[in-house]
Amino acid sequence: MTATVPNPTAAGQPPAPTAPTEAASLAPLASLAPRAAERLNPAAPAPGLPKAPGSMSIRDVSCYYGSHLAVADVSLEIPGRAVTAFIGPSGCGKSTLLRAINRMHEVIPGARAEGTIALDGADLYSKGVDPVAVRSKVGMVFQKPNPFPAMSIKDNVLAGLIIRGAKPRAAAADELVERCLVRAHLWEEVKDRLKKSGDSLSGGQQQRLCIARAIAVQPDVVLMDEPCSALDPISTLAIEELMRDLARDYTVVVVTHNMAQANRISDITAFFSLARAGEPGRLVEAGLTADIFSAPKVTATRDYIDGRFG
Amino acid sequence: MTATLTRQAPQHAPDAAATLAASTPSWSRRAKNRAASAAVVAAVALTAVPLALVIWAAVERGSARLDLTLFTHSMRGVVGQGGGLLHALTGTLIITGATAIISIPLGLAAAIYLTEYAGGNKLAAITRRAVDIMVSIPSIVAGLAAYALFSLILGPGTRSGLAGAVALAMIMIPVVVRSSEEVLRLVPADLREAGLALGSPRWRVIRKIVLPTALPGLTAGAVLGVARVIGETAPLLLVAGFTDAMNYNLADGRMATLPVFIYTQWSSKGLDTAAYDQRAWAGALVLMAVVVVLQLAARALPPQIAKLRRNR
Numbered sequence: 056m057t058a059t060v061p062n063p064t065a066a067g068q069p070p071a072p073t074a075p076t077e078a079a080s081l082a083p084l085a086s087l088a089p090r091a092a093e094r095l096n097p098a099a100p101a102p103g104l105p106k107a108p109g110s111m112s113i114r115d116v117s118c119y120y121g122s123h124l125a126v127a128d129v130s131l132e133i134p135g136r137a138v139t140a141f142i143g144p145s146g147c148g149k150s151t152l153l154r155a156i157n158r159m160h161e162v163i164p165g166a167r168a169e170g171t172i173a174l175d176g177a178d179l180y181s182k183g184v185d186p187v188a189v190r191s192k193v194g195m196v197f198q199k200p201n202p203f204p205a206m207s208i209k210d211n212v213l214a215g216l217i218i219r220g221a222k223p224r225a226a227a228a229d230e231l232v233e234r235c236l237v238r239a240h241l242w243e244e245v246k247d248r249l250k251k252s253g254d255s256l257s258g259g260q261q262q263r264l265c266i267a268r269a270i271a272v273q274p275d276v277v278l279m280d281e282p283c284s285a286l287d288p289i290s291t292l293a294i295e296e297l298m299r300d301l302a303r304d305y306t307v308v309v310v311t312h313n314m315a316q317a318n319r320i321s322d323i324t325a326f327f328s329l330a331r332a333g334e335p336g337r338l339v340e341a342g343l344t345a346d347i348f349s350a351p352k353v354t355a356t357r358d359y360i361d362g363r364f365g
Numbered sequence: 366m367t368a369t370l371t372r373q374a375p376q377h378a379p380d381a382a383a384t385l386a387a388s389t390p391s392w393s394r395r396a397k398n399r400a401a402s403a404a405v406v407a408a409v410a411l412t413a414v415p416l417a418l419v420i421w422a423a424v425e426r427g428s429a430r431l432d433l434t435l436f437t438h439s440m441r442g443v444v445g446q447g448g449g450l451l452h453a454l455t456g457t458l459i460i461t462g463a464t465a466i467i468s469i470p471l472g473l474a475a476a477i478y479l480t481e482y483a484g485g486n487k488l489a490a491i492t493r494r495a496v497d498i499m500v501s502i503p504s505i506v507a508g509l510a511a512y513a514l515f516s517l518i519l520g521p522g523t524r525s526g527l528a529g530a531v532a533l534a535m536i537m538i539p540v541v542v543r544s545s546e547e548v549l550r551l552v553p554a555d556l557r558e559a560g561l562a563l564g565s566p567r568w569r570v571i572r573k574i575v576l577p578t579a580l581p582g583l584t585a586g587a588v589l590g591v592a593r594v595i596g597e598t599a600p601l602l603l604v605a606g607f608t609d610a611m612n613y614n615l616a617d618g619r620m621a622t623l624p625v626f627i628y629t630q631w632s633s634k635g636l637d638t639a640a641y642d643q644r645a646w647a648g649a650l651v652l653m654a655v656v657v658v659l660q661l662a663a664r665a666l667p668p669q670i671a672k673l674r675r676n677r
Contacts, residue, residue, distance in 0.1 A: 157562065159558065159561065159562055162558065162561055164484045164485075187564055187565065187566050188564065189564075190561060190562050190563065190564040190565075191563070191564025191565075192564070194562060194563070194564075195558075195559075195562035197555055197558065197559060197562075199555060201553065201555040201556055201558075201559045203556060203559070203560075203574055203578065204556075204578055205574070205577040205578045205580070206577075214560070214563060214573075214574075215563040215564065215565070217573055218560055218563060218565040218569050218570060218573040218574065219564075219565050219569060220569065220573075265559070268559075268563065269562070269563070272563055272564055274564075
């Protein structure tokens with residue numbers, strides 16, 4: 056399926072057949088993967104910088120539900136191979152914008168988005184672009200873990216292929232399942248019960264299964280909509296470690312209500328807010344996470360981070 | 366604050382105990398409660414009594430003819446004792462099978478349209494209203510409609526098993542639409558979103574995620590739909606007609622069915638009336654057994670299917 060869409064990341068990754076060794080080499084690789092922030096201009100990321108593959112450029116994006124403007128005029132650079140966190144009070148449109156990035160926003164009847172969102176320079180909203188193709192390049196993990204109950208753990212990982220009617224050979228399928236589950240830090244826990252239903256897993260395991268399912272279709276970007284808000288602290292920690300790890304190969308964008316989490320895991324933080332209930336959400340400030348949390352430029356950002364509202 | 370609470374708690378405890386002790390229901394309240402309980406139990410018993418009586422009557426009068434001949438012979442050339450309902454049982458299975466083959470795909474397709482595609486549009490509203498009306502159509506009217514349809518196409522007075530199946534489909538389709546729609550709505554929306562987010566078209570998400578997830582419920586709904594039409598008499602009397610002989614051909618000629626068999630045995634008795642009555646009751650017993658088996662299957666199937674899928 057990647058053959059139809061040029062994959063800018065292919066050059067940087069080991070080819071698929073060698074992937075089982077990837078698990079063994081995780082540890083040494085980790086030290087070679089500096090937080091993407093170190094590669095970025097300390098100023099807020101701006102167009103024209105040398106971009107890592109998988110970088111996204113959001114320009115003048117507004118999102119509507121019918122005639123209701125939910126997100127207004129957001130422009131934001133999302134660096135490739137890094138974790139970008141969207142924070143802000145409820146109703147500020149961060150989840151809406153996230154869903155607009157892989158064109159899941161328009162799935163809701165009456166919902167639409169304006170503006171351009173480009174992945175490696177290609178506008179995902181230009182005419183003739185199939186939203187289905189967009190979603191195979193920009194995957195998504197949801198707030199509530201949602202493995203498919205009628206499928207085994209193994210089939211859940213392969214779900215992207217199964218749904219599309221692709222029939223991978225047994226060996227290739229096994230290899231893909233192992234690679235994705237290893238990547239999602241779940242392999243050791245489930246390797247002996249791959250044929251069991253995903254329902255038998257704990258919430259945190261289910262969420263990691265959903266992450267394995269999302270990366271099995273080889274996206275460039277993984278969007279996560281409050282992926283830990285339904286999980287206990289231990290499971291949350293596991294997902295947070297996984298998000299950092301994923302950022303070596305994928306662009307990760309995460310919506311979170313947990314500011315400590317945003318501070319721990321993200322390279323870039325974007326703060327959204329709204330003037331009052333019913334007003335559209337806007338991007339207030341975006342920049343390196345360290346800067347946003349230590350020296351925000353806008354008072355509203357500081358107030359939110361200090362816990363004065365939201 | 367916590368400290369204050371723990372200091373106060375013991376002070377409140379004796380009060381609470383005293384309140385509870387004094388709260389024994391009064392005599393009149395207990396009496397009312399007993400009377401209401403008795404009334405509800407009596408109502409349940411009243412509802413169950415007719416069912417028990419019907420079952421008892423069918424067993425008592427029908428078991429006399431519950432022999433091998435009943436299941437191996439038709440009524441061809443039989444006057445008086447002997448004979449069986451093989452032709453009617455076969456006809457019921459063929460016609461009901463054809464009804465299911467017509468109704469399940471159409472009903473399921475309509476339900477998929479209503480839940481997955483229509484949203485709140487006008488066609489959906491019209492479809493839902495039409496289904497509501499179809500549910501309440503008297504079955505004889507469905508029979509008349511099928512009779513008229515086949516008379517127009519094949520000439521007046523045409524009777525066939527297929528016409529019977531079409532009449533029954535008019536009754537079964539709305540049942541399937543309603544039960545399937547209900548079941549499809551139970552499939553969580555986030556499963557559809559997860560499927561879409563994997564980069565697959567909506568129809569594939571429906572085929573590979575929504576339908577397999579809903580399959581146990583869909584099966585149960587279809588089986589209940591079959592159970593609903595298998596006992597229909599009026600439309601079949603009208604369009605499938607009656608015969609004493611075997612007929613395996615849906616498209617050609619009259620075809621006997623169990624309900625119509627029961628009716629004709631009772632309504633047109635020969636000289637040996639007892640033989641006809643016994644056959645009618647035996648037919649009733651067999652029909653009830655078939656319906657009960659279907660109802661039980663509808664209940665038993667879901668977990669079995671779910672388990673099959675888990676172990677796959």
